[in-house]
Amino acid sequence: MQEKHPIDELFKDGLTDPDIPFNEKDWRRLSKKLRGNRKRTIPLWVWAGSAAAAAIVLAIMLFVTNRNTRSTIAESPGYTQKTPAEAPPSSGVQRHSAVSPGNGLADKPAVDDENRSKAIPPPVGRMQAAATDSQGSPALSAAKTTYALLSSPTATASLTPRTDSLYNTSIIRPARTMIGPPDARMQQPRYRVAGPPQRGWAFSILAAPDLSGTQPLGGKLSGNIGLIATYRLSNRFSISTGALYARKRYAADFAEYRPSATWNNSAGSPTLVEADCGVLDIPFNIGVNVSQSAKSSWFVSAGISSYLMLRETYNYSYPPHEYGYPQQITLHNQNRHMLGIGNLSVGYGRKLTPSLSVTVQPFVKVPLTGIGNGNLKLYSSGIAISADIDLTRRRKP
Amino acid sequence: MPTVNEEIVQKYIAGCRKHKKESQYALFKQFYSYAMGICRRYARNSDEASDILSDSFLKVFSHIEQYDSSKPFKSWLGKIITNTAIDYYRANLKFGQQEDVEDHEHISDEASVYGKLAYDDLLALVRSLSPAYQAVFNLYAIDGYSHNEIAELLGITVNTSKSNLHKARKRLQELLDETTKMERPTIRTK
Secondary structure: OOOOOHHHHHHHHHHOOOOOOOOHHHHHHHHHHHHHHHHHOOOHHHHHHHHHHHHHHHHHHHHHHHHHHHHHHHHOEEOOOOOOOOOOOOOOOOOOEOOOOOOOOEOOOOOOHHHHHHHOOOOOOOOOOOEEOOOOOHHHHHHHHHHHHHHOOOOOOOOOOEOOOOOOOOOOOOOOOOOOOHHHHHOOHHHHHHOOOOOEEEEEEEEEEEEEEOOOOOOEEEEEEEEEEEEEOOOOEEEEEEEEEEEEEEEEEHHHOOOOOOOOHHHOOOOEEEEEEEEEEEEEEEEEEEEEOOOEEEEEEEEEEEEEEEEEEEEEEOOOOOOOOOOEEEEEEEEEEEEEEEEEEEEEEEEEEOOEEEEEEEEEEEEOOOEOOOOEOOEEEEEEEEEEEEHHHHOOO | OOOOOHHHHHHHHHHHHOOOHHHHHHHHHHOHHHHHHHHHHHOOOHHHHHHHHHHHHHHHHHOHHHOOOOOOHHHHHHHHHHHHHHHHHHHHOOOOOOOOOOOOOOOOOOEEOOOOOOHHHHHHHHHOOOHHHHHHHHHHHHOOOOHHHHHHHHOOOHHHHHHHHHHHHHHHHHHHHHHOOOOOOEEOOO
């Protein structure tokens, strides 16, 4: 039980529940903060809806990719096919395919028209290519062989049906693999017409040193590292997303620092704010190939990122002889900037193997909203270097 | 202060849960006087009081889902305001305001009765205390926190809390004496 001191009693009686007239100014001040807060707070249902939508899109993409990949591998020339002797005797569904003679590829044409007609009706107007690669290694040799096949002027000179018992349940589809220089493809009009766009997944491991600051193309040395998943929609377009851990180090004049909670003037005004933040960057970009050859490609990419501020540390520097003011604050998981950053980049990719390439990608990240506790306009400019693994090509039946 | 109709308050709160602006405004207006009263006691000036008030209600509206409707809203609001005010206190005060326990056993319980002192006068006296004294006095004498709770809230020792309270009382007594020097009626309370 607390003692009842007369001074306490006097002030408690006099200061408790005063009658203070309502002041609209205070409501306006609160309204302003509420508006700012609303921009920064994403309701739970938006998170849940976005996650569900993303899951559905990914599921559809994976489903489509899976089907395409199976078809592509099954129909790729260069795939080492089992001979009928190796196939289970009961295999009834036959694969409709074609090979090109004259390019050194093994070719064992065989037709089982009876089975084929029972199991799967041959697609009208569709031609398929398949070939065995005498070097083995179906996944890696597929692209090479395809390239050789498509580069050959005689590639489509003869399209002979053959059977293949590997995919008992596979549906006959047109060949989808279209690798090779544009001129080579131009020589293969039947392939070009019959083959739908090349689709598939690629995963990239990425490291990207950058400069972060309140001005573009400048600032303190920072960095990003993470994983990116890319889905090719066609030979020209792709979409990508992923997760990058970014360390953002930057400095700003206090005039540029606009914290959501009003800075208390009695706490003094720093001259400089130095930040060191850990950020989860979730990008969503669209890439467009502007130039492509067999071994390399140039592309541009644009998109938008969300920053989840995992940790924010701000160091305040004051004028000389000012002491006793806040020197540093650290926040954890306080700020989220959904779709708050614009991404722009150009890139050059170079194939090392059919399934592995390296990409160098200068980029700039442009703030679309205030970032972090100080609502700063935070730019990042740097060069991303990534190793890209084409999963479609590596995929095995 | 008019009696708060809990039913109406709950209606406002239900609207706030749906982020209705008019409900937020109504709730803000309903508790404005009570809330601002707390803010003014802890703030160094009226501008800071308005900041504490708006930050407090920002927290209220942002965390309205956490409010337990079975308990009085006023208590919940008061707690949020106090915590927000302490955040400001921490930002204001980094050193020099807290003092260790000194010999204060000789402090008498003599106090003056200044019943006629207006609210503004009392507020000015509290604000004239150093931030550390002001915070401890508000928390202990008016808001009913224990020294243990104050020590935890402010990051000080229990003894420092006691010392600061003692000195705050002493200082207030001096100020009261100065304020009403000419016509001070005094009584011995114990």
